[in-house]
Amino acid sequence: MFFEGLAAAAEMIFTPYSFLMLFMGVAAGLTFGFIPGLSGVTVLVLFMPFVLPMEPVHAIAFILGAHAVVVTGDTLTAILFNVPGTSQSLATCFDGFPLAQKGRAAEAISAGLTSSMLGGIIGAIFLMAAIPVFRPLVMILGSAEYFMMILMGITMIALLGGKSFLKGLISGGLGLLCSLIGFDVVTGGFRYTLGSRFLYSGLDFVPVVIGLFAIAQMMVLLTTGESIAAKRGRLEGFRGILTGAAATFKHCKVWIRGSVLGALIGIIPGIGGTVANIFSYGVQAGTARDREEYGKGKIEGVIAPESANNAKEGGALIPTLAFGIPGSASMAILMSILMLKGIAPGPDMISKNLDITVSFVLVLIIANIMASFLAILMTPFLERVTRISIHRLAPVIIVICTLGAFSVNRRIADVMVAMLFGLVGFYMRKYDYSPAPFIIGFLLGNRMERALHISLRAWGPLFFIQRPISLVLLCCIIILVLWPYLKEKFIVSRLKASLAKEGQDETKAT
C-alpha cells in the first residue's frame, strides 16, 4: 500500500509544473527567511490567495516548499548578522555569529545549510515512519514535563550562553517577567500594562528579538568600529563551503541526534521549532566535553540547532495530517488551505489519501535539498558582507530592522520597543548579562505559565516529583545549577592529586 502511494505521489510531484511551483515556493521561503520579522506564517498568509485556484498537488508543492525552507533562510541572517529571522533560528546565533566574527562565515553557513537539509530529510522520513506510533509518544509528555523542559532550557542557556552563570539566570528571570506583561490567558486579566493600551496585548516577540539581538549587536560593533568579521584574511569562498559541509558529515552524530530531537519535539502540538532549536543546542552543548567552547564559535553549535529546526517540520506535520490537530499557527493555516482544497486532515490521510501524505514527504525532501543548494550558491557573495566596514553596514541593517519590527503589527510603538530593547541589549552585553536566556524566558514565559497552572490543577503543588520524567528533568536542572561548583571541586581535587603524585615522584627520584 505504501509503495502504491509513493508511486502515485512521485507521479504527481515529478512533473515540470509541480517542480516549477516547488522552486518558486522555495525561492519565496528563502527570501522571507532572510528578512527579519517575516516568518513562515507570513509566507503562508501572503501566498494563500495565490495557491487556492491551483491543483492540490501544485498548491502543496508551492506552499509547503515555501514554509519548509523559511528556517533555512533564517540560518543566513542568524550567522551573518546575529539576527534570528524568526525565533526558530535563535540558538543558531549563539555559535554561528562568533564563527562569522572569526572570518569563518562561509564554513558556518555551509554547515548550517547542510545540516538543515539533512535534518529536513530525516524529519520527512520520520513523518512517514512515525505516524503509526505517534499517539503513545505524545501521551508520555504532559504539561509538567513541558514546564520542566522550559526551566531546563533557560538554566542550560544561562550556563552556556555567557560569562556569568548568575547573570545568565537573572537575565532568564527578567525575560520571564517581561513575557507576563499584557493579557493573562489564564485568568483573563491584565498585568503590568501601566494603563497603556499598547501593552494590553503584551510585548511582541519580533520587535523584542530584533532589538535585543540585531540592533544591540550593531551598536556594539559601532562602538568598536570593526566589521562583523574582525579577523581579516582571505575570504573562504568555496573552500569554506566544502569545509563546512565536510564538518557536518564528520559530526554525523550531532545532526542525527538534532534531527531526531527536532522531529520528536515537532510532534508535540504547541511547542514548535523554537524549542526544538534551543533544546537541540542545549543538549549538544551540555553533553559535549569541551562545553566551555560553546558560544565562542563551535561548528557543532550550528549543526545541532539547524538540523533540529528543519527536522521539526516533518514532526509537526504528523499531528496536523494524522489527527487534524495543528501544532502551530502556520500548521493551522496549512490545514485550512488543505481543507479549502477538499482534503480533510485526519485518519483518512493514511487510508484514503496516502498519495497526498507521501507527496508531503517528497515535497519536504526536495524543498530542503533545493533550498540548501540555492543558499550555498549564494554563500561566497554573502560572506563578503561580513568584511564590509560596520559604519557602512550597521545603519542599513538598523533601518531594515525598524521596518521589520513595524511590519509585524503595523504599530510605530513596536519600533520604539525594538529600539528600547536594542539599548537594553547593548548594556546587557556590555555588563556580561547574556541576552540569550532573556529571550528564551520571554518567548516561553506564557507557555510555561499555562503548563504550570494545568500541572497544579492536575497533580497538585508537588507535580514535579510525582511524574517520573519531570522528576528526571528536575534532577538535571539541579545538576546544571550545581555544575560550575562541582566542576571546580573536581578540577581542584584532581589538581591536588596530580601535584601530590608529582611530589611523591620527585621524592622517590631524589
Place this chain on the structure above:
Amino acid sequence: MKLKLPDWFSLLVFLIVLMFFFGAFSFTTRAKTIPLIVAAPTLFLIALQIVLEVLPSPIGRWYQGKNIQNQLAARDELAYAQTDCTASKPVRQDLVTVACLAVLFLLVWLLGLIAGGLLFIFVYYKFIAGESWLSSISTALIVGLISYGLFEVILKTSTWRGFLF
C-alpha cells in the same frame, strides 16, 4: 566602597524586578503565582550578584577573582570576537551610538519609516562615517527603494507615514 558602572546596571535591574515583584500583589491569587515564583528568586539572585561584586567579603573576593580569571581566559582565546572589548572604549563613543539610535527614532517618528530611514542612512554615511556624497546618496536611495518596493508594493503593508505628514 565605590559603585562602578556594571554595579549601577545591576542595581537598575534589581529595581525593575522589585517593581515586578510588588506589582504582582495587586493581581488575583492565580494571576500572581508565576510573577511571584519568578520575581522572588530573581531578586535574590541580583542581590547576591550585587553583594558578591560590591562587598569586600571573602566570597566576594573569590567571586571577583574568578570573574577576572574568566575574562582573562576569554580575552586570550578570542579577544577580537568578544563583545567585552567595548569595555575599554570611552563612554563618549557609547553615548554617540545611543544618540544615533535616538535620532533614528526621531526621524522615523517625524518623517515616516521609509523617508526617516533614508535620511538617517544619508546623514550617518556623510557626517559620521565620512563617506562621499555619491556613496551616501546612492546607498540611502537604494535602501529606500528596496524598502518601498518590498513593504509597500509587494507586501502591501502601509508603513508609518510620519507625525508631520
